[in-house]
Amino acid sequence: EAQVTQNPRYLITVTGKKLTVTCSQNMNHEYMSWYRQDPGLGLRQIYYSMNVEVTDKGDVPEGYKVSRKEKRNFPLILESPSPNQTSLYFCASSLSQLRVSPLHFGNGTRLTVT
Amino acid sequence: GEDVEQSLFLSVREGDSSVINCTYTDSSSTYLYWYKQEPGAGLQLLTYIFSNMDMKQDQRLTVLLNKKDKHLSLRIADTQTGDSAIYFCAERESSASKIIFGSGTRLSIRP
Numbered sequence: 248e249a250q251v252t253q254n255p256r257y258l259i260t261v262t263g264k265k266l267t268v269t270c271s272q273n274m275n276h277e278y279m280s281w282y283r284q285d286p287g288l289g290l291r292q293i294y295y296s297m298n299v300e301v302t303d304k305g306d307v308p309e310g311y312k313v314s315r316k317e318k319r320n321f322p323l324i325l326e327s328p329s330p331n332q333t334s335l336y337f338c339a340s341s342l343s344q345l346r347v348s349p350l351h352f353g354n355g356t357r358l359t360v361t
Numbered sequence: 362g363e364d365v366e367q368s369l370f371l372s373v374r375e376g377d378s379s380v381i382n383c384t385y386t387d388s389s390s391t392y393l394y395w396y397k398q399e400p401g402a403g404l405q406l407l408t409y410i411f412s413n414m415d416m417k418q419d420q421r422l423t424v425l426l427n428k429k430d431k432h433l434s435l436r437i438a439d440t441q442t443g444d445s446a447i448y449f450c451a452e453r454e455s456s457a458s459k460i461i462f463g464s465g466t467r468l469s470i471r472p
Binding site for chain 2: 251280282287288289290291292295305337339349350351352353354355
């Protein structure tokens with residue numbers, strides 16, 4: 248089944264403890280992206296990647312890192328999480344950014360930083 | 362910068378039509394999308410419209426695009442309880458590598 252898989256679904260951590268949220272897609276998509284969803288703010292893009300070894304900042308990249316060593320994986324790294332990073336995170340992928348390629352979303356990771 | 366705006370809430374009676382509205386600012390947008398988010402799930406693409414179209418119909422869904430006013434709407438005919446969700450409007454520019462989302466409209470259905 249074609250899908251975007253994120254892990255974990257829920258994560259509670261403490262300020263400053265490094266964490267990684269994994270994202271994997273099995274559709275051979277070139278484009279991958281991370282979003283955070285906060286009440287009243289919709290989805291805001293954190294980072295995106297147009298292909299392997301190519302990553303760029305989105306609208307809210309501060310405090311996050313990503314890597315794209317393989318086409319299928321796009322992990323989100325929080326080196327030193329802070330409470331303002333408590334949010335619902337979504338990974339998404341699409342075939343290409345150049346054509347009408349809808350985004351396919353994972354089911355989300357709800358992160359709480361205390 | 363680019364912006365997409367939606368009202369946050371809409372309540373309709375079961376069986377009535379729902380109309381969710383969206384405005385956007387980028388006149389170079391090529392594709393405009395409607396996504397649906399059910400509780401505990403990611404976003405699913407409902408439908409999209411290319412900017413050279415005025416209307417697109419797909420079963421109970423009708424999308425209307427007014428390019429002059431930069432206004433997009435999604436009409437759901439015969440609204441059912443399963444339509445309860447958050448609906449996001451989104452735009453993609455012709456030259457950009459990102460999709461910009463609105464804040465989402467929470468649709469609730471009353472009996």
